Amino acid sequence: xxxTCDVLVVGAGPVGLTLANxxxxxxxxxxxxxxEHELIxxxxxxxxxxxxxxxxxxxxxxxxxxPHTIPDQKIYMVNGDRTILSEVNPTTREFGWPRRNGxxxxxxxxxxxxxxxxxxxxxxxxxxxxxxxxxxxxxxVATLAGGETLRARYVVAAEGGASPTRKRLGIxxxxxxxxxxxxxxxxxxxxxxxxxxxxxxxxARSYASIALPHGIRRWEFTLFEHETEADAGNRDFVLGLLAxxxxxxxxxxxxxxxVYRHHARVAGRFRHGRIFLAxxxxxxxxxxGGQGWNSxxxxxxxxxxxxxxxxxxxxDDGLLDTYETxxxxxxxxxxxxxxxMAKEMTDHDPVKAAERDRIAANRTPEEREAQKRQAxxxxxxxDEGVLVHxxxxxxxxxxxxxVPRLAGTIFPQPxxxxxxxxxxxxxxxxxxxxxxxTWNNDPTAFLSAPRRAxxxxxxxxxxxxxxxxxxxxAGKRAAAxxxxxxxxxxxxxxxxxxxxxxxxxxxxxxDHVIAAECLAQELDDVVxxxxxxxxxx
Numbered sequence: 200x201x202x203t204c205d206v207l208v209v210g211a212g213p214v215g216l217t218l219a220n221x222x223x224x225x226x227x228x229x230x231x232x233x234x235e236h237e238l239i240x241x242x243x244x245x246x247x248x249x250x251x252x253x254x255x256x257x258x259x260x261x262x263x264x265x266p267h268t269i270p271d272q273k274i275y276m277v278n279g280d281r282t283i284l285s286e287v288n289p290t291t292r293e294f295g296w297p298r299r300n301g302x303x304x305x306x307x308x309x310x311x312x313x314x315x316x317x318x319x320x321x322x323x324x325x326x327x328x329x330x331x332x333x334x335x336x337x338x339x340v341a342t343l344a345g346g347e348t349l350r351a352r353y354v355v356a357a358e359g360g361a362s363p364t365r366k367r368l369g370i371x372x373x374x375x376x377x378x379x380x381x382x383x384x385x386x387x388x389x390x391x392x393x394x395x396x397x398x399x400x401x402x403a404r405s406y407a408s409i410a411l412p413h414g415i416r417r418w419e420f421t422l423f424e425h426e427t428e429a430d431a432g433n434r435d436f437v438l439g440l441l442a443x444x445x446x447x448x449x450x451x452x453x454x455x456x457x458v459y460r461h462h463a464r465v466a467g468r469f470r471h472g473r474i475f476l477a478x479x480x481x482x483x484x485x486x487x488g489g490q491g492w493n494s495x496x497x498x499x500x501x502x503x504x505x506x507x508x509x510x511x512x513x514x515d516d517g518l519l520d521t522y523e524t525x526x527x528x529x530x531x532x533x534x535x536x537x538x539x540m541a542k543e544m545t546d547h548d549p550v551k552a553a554e555r556d557r558i559a560a561n562r563t564p565e566e567r568e569a570q571k572r573q574a575x576x577x578x579x580x581x582d583e584g585v586l587v588h589x590x591x592x593x594x595x596x597x598x599x600x601x602v603p604r605l606a607g608t609i610f611p612q613p614x615x616x617x618x619x620x621x622x623x624x625x626x627x628x629x630x631x632x633x634x635x636x637t638w639n640n641d642p643t644a645f646l647s648a649p650r651r652a653x654x655x656x657x658x659x660x661x662x663x664x665x666x667x668x669x670x671x672x673a674g675k676r677a678a679a680x681x682x683x684x685x686x687x688x689x690x691x692x693x694x695x696x697x698x699x700x701x702x703x704x705x706x707x708x709x710d711h712v713i714a715a716e717c718l719a720q721e722l723d724d725v726v727x728x729x730x731x732x733x734x735x736x
Contacts, residue, residue, distance in 0.1 A: 201340070201348045201349065201350045202230070202347075202348075202349045202350065203228075203349075203350045203351070204228045204229060204230040204349070204350075204351045204352075205222075205227045205228040205229060205351065205352050205353070205510045206218075206222055206227055206228070206229045206230075206351060206352065206353050206354070206355060206506055206510065207229075207230050207232065207339070207341055207349055207351035207353070207354045207355070208229060208230070208231040208232070208354075208355045208357060209232055209329050209341075209354065209355065209356045209357060209358050209364060210231075210232075210233060210356065210357040210358030210359060210478075210480070211231050211232075211233035211235075211238065211312065211323055211325065212239070212308070212357060212358070212359065212478065212479075212495075213244075213304065213307070213308055213311060213478070213492060213495060213496065214357040214477050214478030214479075214495035214496065214498060214499050215231050215233075215355070215357035215358075215477075215478070215499075216231065216308065216311035216312055216314070216315070216323070217254065217258065217311055217495075217496055217499040217500070217503075218355060218357065218477065218499040218502065218503050219231045219315055219321050219323070220258045220259075220260065220311060220314045220315060220318075220321070221254075221257070221258055221499065221500065221503035221504070221507075222321065222503055222506060222507055223314075223315060223317065223318030223320060223321030224258065224259070224318070225503075225504075225507035225511070226320060226507075226511070227320065227506065227507050227510050227511070228320045229320065229321050229322075230321075230322050230323075230324065230349065230351070231315070231321075231322070231323040231324070232323075232324050232327040232328075232329060232341075232343070232349070233323065233324070233325045233326075233327065234326070234327065234328035234329070234344075234358075235325060235326070236325050236326045237325060238305065238308050238309060238312060239305070239308075240305045241455060241457050243304050243305075243492070244302075244304045244486075244491060244492035245301055245302065245303075245304070245396075245409050245411060245417055246272075246299065246300065246301060246302065246490075246492070246493070247264075247268060247300045247302045247307070247492065247493065248298055248299060248300070248490075248493045249291075249292075249293070249294040249295070249296040249297060249298045250294060250493065250496070250497065250579070250609065251492070251493045251496040251497075252264070252265075252268075252294075252295075252296035252297075252300065253294050253295055253296060253612060253626070253711065254496050254497075254499070254500045256295070256296075256624070256626060256627075257500070257626065257631055257709075257711075258314065259314070259317075260310055260311065260314050261296075263310045263313075263314075264302075264307050264310050266412075267302050267303045267306040267307050267310070267412050267413070268300040268301065268302045268412060269300060269301035269302070269394060269410060269411070269412055270297040270300050271288070271290060271297045271298075271299065271300070272299050272300060272301040272394065272395060272396060272410070273286065273287065273288045273299075273394075273395040273396070274286070274287040274288075274299070274395065274396045274397070274398060275287075275395060275396070275397050275398070276398050276400065276544065276559075277397060277398070277399050277400065278399075278400050278401065278552065278555075278556050278559075279399070279400070279401035279402055279403060279552065281399075282556070284400065284555070284556065284559035285559060285562075285567065285570040285571075286567075286570065286571050287299065287570065287571060287573055288571050288572075289571070289572045289573040290572075291572065292613075292691070293611050293612075293691070294609060294611060294612050294711075295611075295612035295613070295614075295624045295625070295626070298573060299573065301396065301409060301410060301411050301412065302411070302412065303411055303412050303413060303415065304492065306412075306413075327343050327344075327347075328343060328344040329341050329342070329343060329363070329364070330342050330343065330344050331367075332354060332364065332367065332368075332474060334472050334473055334474065337352075338350055338351055338352045338353070338473060339351050339352075339353070339354045339472075339473050339474060341354065352473065352510060353473050353474070353475070353506060353509075353510070353519075354473060354474045354475070355474075355475045355476075355477050355502065355506075356474065356475065356476050356477070356480045357476075357477045357478045357479075357480055357495070357499075358480055359478070359479045359480060360462060360464075360479040360480070360483040362476065362479070362480035364474065364476070364480065365466060365476055365480050365481075368471045368474065370466050370467050370468055370471065370476070371466065371467035372464045372465070372466055372467070373464060373465060373467065374462065374463045374464030374465060374483075374534070375462075375463050375464070375538075376460055376461065376462050376463075376464075377460070377461035377462075377463075377485065377541065377545075378424060379421055379422055379423060379424055379461075379545075380421075380422045380426075380428075380458050380459065380460055380461075381419055381420065381421055381422060381458070381459050381460075381461060381486070382419065382420045382422055382431045382437075382440070382456060382457070382458055382459075383417065383418070383419050383456060383457050383458075383459060384417070384418045384419075384420075384437060384440075384441070384453060384455075384456045385411075385415055385416075385417050385453070385454040385455050385456070386415065386416045386417075386418070386451050386452060386453055386454060387414060387415060387452040387453075387454050388414055388452045389410060389411075389414050389415060389416040390416065390445045390446075390450075390451060391408065391410070391416055391444070391445070393410060394410050395410060396408065396409040396410060397409075398487065398544050399544075400543065400544040400545070400546070400552060400555065402546070402547045402548065402549045402552040403547075404420060404421055404423075404440075404547070405420075405421045405544055405545040405546075405547070406418060406419060406420050406421070406440075406444075407419040407487075408444060415454070418440070418441060418444065419486070420440050421545050421547070422458070423547075428458045431456065431458045432456075437453070437456060438451075459486075461485045461486070461541060461545075462483040462484070462485075463483065463484050463485060463534050463535075463537065463538040463541075464482065464483050464534075465481070465482045465527070465530055465531055465534055466480070466481045466482065468523060469481050469522060469523035469526065469527065470519065470520065470522060470523050475502060475519070475522065477495065477498040477499060477502060478494075478495030478498055478499070479491065479495060481498065481526075481530070482494060482530045482533075482534060483534075484533060484534040484537035484538065485537045485538055485540070485541035486537075486541075487537060487540040487541045487544055487545070490533045490536075490537055490576070491537075494529075494530055494533050497526065497529070497579065498522075498526055500710045501522055501525055501526055501710055502519075502522045503710075504708070504709035504710055505518050505519055505521065505522060505585075506519065508657075508733075508735075512736065513656060513657060513735060513736060514733055514734045514735050514736060515734035515736060517734050518585070518733060518734045521583075521584040521585050524581070524583050524584045525581045525583070525584040525585070525607075528581055529577065529579045529580070529581065532577040533577065536575060536576065536577065543555055578608065578609070579608065579609060579712075580607055580608050581607045582607055584607065585708060585712075585714060585729075585732055585733050586606040586607050586712070586713070586714045586715060586729075586732065587606060587714065587715040587725055587728045587729045587732060588604060588606055589604070589606075589715060589716060589717045589721065589725060591604075591701060592701050592702075592717075592718050592721075594701075594718070597701045600701065602699070602700055602701060604716070605700070605713050605716055606713050606714065606715055606716060607712065607713065608712070608713055609711050609712055609713070610705065610707045610711050610712070610713050611625075611691070611693075611696060612624055612625045612626055612711070613625055613686075613687070613691045613692050613693060613696075614687060614691075615628045615664075615684050615685060615686055615687060615692075615693065616628060616667055616670065616684065616685035616687065617683075617684065617685070618670065618674040618677070618682070618683040618684075618685075619674075620667065620670055620685060622687070625684070625693075626711070628682075628684045629660055629662045629682055629684060630660050630682065631709065632657070632658050632659060632660060632709050633654065633657050633658065633659035633660065633706070633707070633708060633709055634659065634660045634661075634662050634706070634707045635654065635659060635660070635661050635662065635704065635705075635706050635707075635722070635726070636662040636664055636684075636693075636704065636705050636706075636707065637662070637663055637664065637703060637704045637719055637722070638664050638693070638694070638697040638703050638704075639663075639664070639665055639666075639669075639703075640663065640703065640704075640719050641663055641677070641678050641681060642661040642662070642663060642681060642704070642722070643661060643678045643680070643681060644678075645704070645719050645720065645722040645723055646661075646722060646723050646726065647723050650723050650726045650727060650730075653726075653730050653735060654726070655680075656735070657735065660682050661678075661680060661681045661682065662681070662682045662683075662684055663677060663681050663682070663683050663684070664684050664686055664693050664697075665683065665684070665685060665686065666685070666686050666688065666694065667685035667686060667687055667688070669685075670683065670685045700716065701718070702716040702717055702718060703717075703718050703719040704716070704717055704718070704719050704721075704722045704725075705717075706725070706726065706729060714729055714733075715728075715729050
């Protein structure tokens with residue numbers, strides 16, 4: 200029997216489940232199939248960043264995710280003598296959430312799975328292995344191991360780094376695999392009891408020691424080439440690794456241990472007709488950077504709103520080509536950064552380790568501060584895709600400044616108020632989806648009837664941002680369909696954001712990326728160009 204759905208997601212990992220929740224919100228008929236009979240529970244990611252938490256906020260699940268996190272978790276990079284080489288402790292709330300957070304992935308995965316219960320159009324099936332995919336003009340037919348067939352308009356393969364779908368399609372997976380494996384050990388009743396994480400670049404044996412929520416401690420050790428998985432399964436060997444870290448390793452409450460490989464690879468393409476790769480199926484990176492999980496969530500967020508727009512008949516299928524266009528460059532950057540960090544902290548050559556220590560000791564205060572705020576992490580930024588570049592305006596009412604254009608970057612999320620003056624994060628005050636924000640202006644005054652109609656079809660929200668002091672006036676006089684938001688001021692407020700840029704209007708996509716920025720009077724023309732780029736029907 201053939202079951203029909205709009206989008207078939209292969210793999211019930213965090214990427215597939217996040218995508219399914221985002222599609223479920225949009226009324227898209229989505230089915231997740233997973234070959235295992237339950238969610239994976241072995242050790243994997245331990246870090247969730249601010250962008251991913253904002254995605255959880257968008258999906259309506261952040262309140263259930265937060266109890267499984269350690270916000271603002273510091274990382275200390277140390278050498279073999281435990282001397283601190285660098286400290287990572289970004290305290291920014293640019294996107295509304297802590298930039299670095301420890302978390303327990305299996306528990307967050309359960310939250311994502313449970314989130315599907317909110318939507319009658321979103322379902323997950325376990326024990327369902329896809330053995331073949333056949334594409335035709337109208338969609339894709341997936342064959343399951345038992346012979347059942349499923350028909351979908353689109354398929355997203357999010358079934359991990361060994362992706363059978365990617366291999367079946369003959370898509371390359373270029374990069375490298377580190378010559379040595381790693382051993383992950385999770386321990387209950389954390390015997391250290393401190394909240395931070397330590398990455399040890401010890402030439403004798405590199406390691407990581409990471410505090411996790413709910414009293415869990417994770418250790419990760421590099422294995423040497425002569426050490427096998429059988430060694431890693433030997434309790435005496437494991438306790439020997441842990442002996443330098445705890446007073447009495449024999450008293451540890453070990454939950455589990457597992458050997459893993461360090462890969463750094465990117466798929467040759469992310470789209471093959473109606474089939475897409477996402478998460479580890481599209482890219483894998485060493486765990487040191489803590490960005491593998493988060494990069495996959497970015498994939499789901501980028502692809503989710505585009506699939507929904509196409510499935511619902513709002514945009515042409517060509518919109519989906521921008522998924523790879525927008526994600527590939529940042530993924531390559533993250534893989535390179537993660538690989539560089541892995542090599543720096545896991546190199547067992549004493550000479551190279553000594554040179555690394557020398558460089559760290561000679562860093563300037565400015566360089567140390569950059570390390571602390573995680574400046575080495577590339578922020579998502581793309582120059583092509585669903586965006587419109589506008590030139591710097593020439594106006595005697597604007598000071599002459601060489602300000603970088605922000606289309607293709609993420610819009611900030613300060614704390615603001617709704618029209619009633621209730622304080623909340625910006626996305627909650629404006630509502631999700633497409634947004635047109637104008638500072639102090641009624642956006643309807645700058646939009647023609649055709650543009651208003653097109654934005655209405657997209658479900659876009661028109662947002663008038665005013666200083667909080669103006670709310671009693673602006674809220675009563677707002678045009679029909681306009682959301683009024685009160686700015687709280689300060690360095691992180693929206694007034695400061697508009698002050699620093701020669702623009703009075705900004706268009707933000709459903710994934711919080713700035714699609715365009717312009718002067719208020721230019722808004723109608725810019726929106727017209729953007730609708731064309733977004734291939735709105």
